[in-house]
Amino acid sequence: MLAVPLDGDVARAVNWRARLTHRLARHLRTSPVTLAPATPLVSFTFDDVPVCAATEGARMLVDYGGRGTFYISGSLIGTQARHWRVASEEHILALHEAGHEIGSHTYSHVFLPNLDSKGIVAESQRNGSCLRAIVPGLTLESFAFPYGFGSLPAKRTLAAIYRTSRGIVPGLNVGRADLQLLQANPLMDGRVDAAGIARMMDEALAKNGWLVFYGHDVVENPSPYGCSPALLEAALRAASDRGIPCVSVAEGLRRSLRRPAA
Template sequence: MWSALQGRVSNRLARHFRAAPHRLPARAPMVSFTFDDAPDSAAGEGAELLEKHGGRGTFYLSGSLIDQPSDHWQGLSNDAIVRLHRAGHEIACHTFSHQSAVDLDEAAMEREIERNRDHFRSIDSSIMLENFAYPYGLASVWRKPQLARAYRSARGILPGVNHGVIDLQFLRASPLIDRDIDTTGIDRYFDEAVASGGWLILYGHDVADRPSPYGCTPHLMCHALKAAEKRSVPIVTVAEALRRIGA
């Protein structure tokens, strides 16, 4: 009970303590499609839909979940990771064990970082884990400075468009999840990105006709891709977005 309360407090503080402030330049909007954990459908259906629209995604992976079944999906394989990487998608980082950042001290977080790096280097030595996403969306005010030394960015799940002065270690991300948003909500986020010239990040997990509570249907994803196309919003990986904003 006390640990859970500490985690919620740390996460709330992390929203306000800027570990890596950066001002986005005034320019055209962009969108990043991101997928968490390791559903094989994200690497299959999700990646294929992105590629059909000329885009690439960012996949935040935990080494311990690769090729493992869960209650909701089968984990993607090493071969799928290599295919994603060679097709131009970004392989990015969760903690290796998928433990929450709020439950890890500095030494434990360092071990998680190194285990994930070693794991993905063993799959393909050219995979560079440049960016991080907080498992369960829970950021730690104590771990943010540590993560800032290890990664170019860290993504949460606080919805909204990134614009103006942002915190690279607490990037906002909005759900691409059927139970949390509909097509009208997707359009609203894209309109906000266009109006602000900001960076919209969408996050989800599996992509399936009958998705998990954390995933989306191909229909919802196609709507988001067409919303980007309709508004001439480029689809970029998180790594590419950071290069574009000079971070």
């Protein structure tokens, strides 16, 4: 099932074939690993990256000693989208300099099931060139599927380019997992409240798991795809109260792949 309603153009693109390939992609692991972090972890991720996420959202993470991952599509930088203005080059550079992770989200914010392997590689290279023109030497380790949709061929192609690909299938990342479909939970006022977030944090604590959230805008009266500062604050406080470190996806992966002590 789709986690969020889609805009008209995309809804038309999501035909039965795309839904089937997505379902297959969910169940067939292309990069199986065992995730076993020494401590529970939480990662806050933001897609498309509205200005408010790059400023207010990023600042709130830092206030709690945390860092986040911001998945950027080069073609959207500085544009006015339906629900928000997208972060500028200056915002992206500031995110990087503040220690946040810049991730890739394709250059054209493209629906991956419609692309072949060559197309995915071309999108990745173009986005990489675009982002490295803003942040020289930037390494892109983390990817997020535009609209949350992947496919098996896409996962195989992406596995050769990025260490992880984040989807929108909810759950806790722990034990057997697929790095090319990291599970992530919506941080959206319309989908979850502070009590629901607290329960997820308790589960992460009990299972020593890696909890990943995804969202878009961080603003009063957010879009259906984003959250209010109050919800982000509640999530950060819930993590802080439980001593759960708030790390980028790249850092979360490093800590989750550690070898258990003998």
